[in-house]
Amino acid sequence: MSGKKFFGEGIPGIDPSGLKGVFIVVEGADCSGRTTQVDLLRSHLERQGHAVADVGLRRSVLVSKELEVAKNAREISPRTLSLFYATDFADQLENKIIPALQAGYIVIADRYFYTLMARDVVRGADEEWLRSVYGIALAPDVVFFLKTNPQVLVERTFAKYGTFTYWESGMDLHISRQWYPCFIGYQRRLNAQFALIGKRHNFIFINGNRSVAAVSRELCRRVDEFMAQIHK
């Protein structure tokens, strides 16, 4: 699919309009079923004969190791952590997403910089600064957001981990001294932030409260519709 563009200044030396493949982003909270859905979508597309590459956050060769340490270091400043994620993001954009698109792949991103923005903005980050940093980002062709109620996320979190996790409960925000109100409060704030970001970036919202099969049917159908539309 041609006609791609960067949100801002983009990457030195890359002309986005020459990128052939299709760039799909799937966003959603932790335990929204996002990764499961990405796997199912990948199979669905490969069954149709498309070459698919998937990417995610915190998987760069360059800084993922240091980022893991930084994430859990109390001495790190929020801005520095934002820049860690931006570096990780840039490395994967340049070395995975762009080359795959050049080769005509469908790239499915399991979360994109929208997550990084939302998480930082609910923590009081300077949104304008973040947006200017992510002027390097390539605009996806389509973004799906799995919208899931915090209560449903609680059930899935316990099914998966058997406990709340520190970051996904937003414990650093000190909304309450108890875990449950922290988790619910944090996930609500994230959803509200994603609603704003989604409006600005034309997200397609999918009800993530349903069964894996039901969500997958809708996601695959919508991707098929999108593919049919661009190949018209």
Add this chain to the structure above:
Amino acid sequence: MPLDRKTGSELPGKLIVVEGIDGSGKSTQVHLLKRWLELEGHKVYFSEWNSAPIIRPAIRRGKKKLLLSPLTFSLIHAIDFSDRYERQILPLLQAGYIVLCDRYIYTAFARDATRGCDPQWVRKLYGFAVVPDITFFFNVPLEVAIGRILKGRPKLKYHEAGMDLNLSTDPVESFKIFQKMIHEKYLAMATEFNFQVIDALQEIENQQIKVRQVVSETINLDAFKSKTRRSENVG
């Protein structure tokens, strides 16, 4: 586009920055400035480009294994700067210190733009950093700086020589072209950012006299006396 940059004027501390190409002698000068201020009993903190432990291994590995693009080269150095800025430079300016920086945002402006990053993007990336009270720019003819570096070093490092820009296959030749490009970027910034230009061809002592004179004239040094008296500790 003018940046809506905070000036440091409302902070109690003072920020002094040294900039210049490799071999301009700026590190020697900032060291002497630091020693003078310390020995006079002032509250001083010194911070150096590319020195934050949290990111150093990644930078070293990235350079060694050639994993860095112009973009990630820029961002990974912004991590280093942000870590030092948020945890040391800014808090100590708030605490009323004289903070000295060997290289500051202008190094990134010059280098990253030379590597092909969008200059406005780089400026916005560092948009959170306060403007220094004094920025010394050590101006030296290119041949002199290059001569100093080449004399002291058996082999130039890959990125130091700008080999990633494909300017030349010969490291020395590449280094010369790269340094020239950076030098030009500095000169273009000198007026815009009000650099105090120091003639770095002068004797070390004479340059230092000039540096101390500018500092004394710009900053009321008496306001920065340390309250913990060193002599009591030393005995």
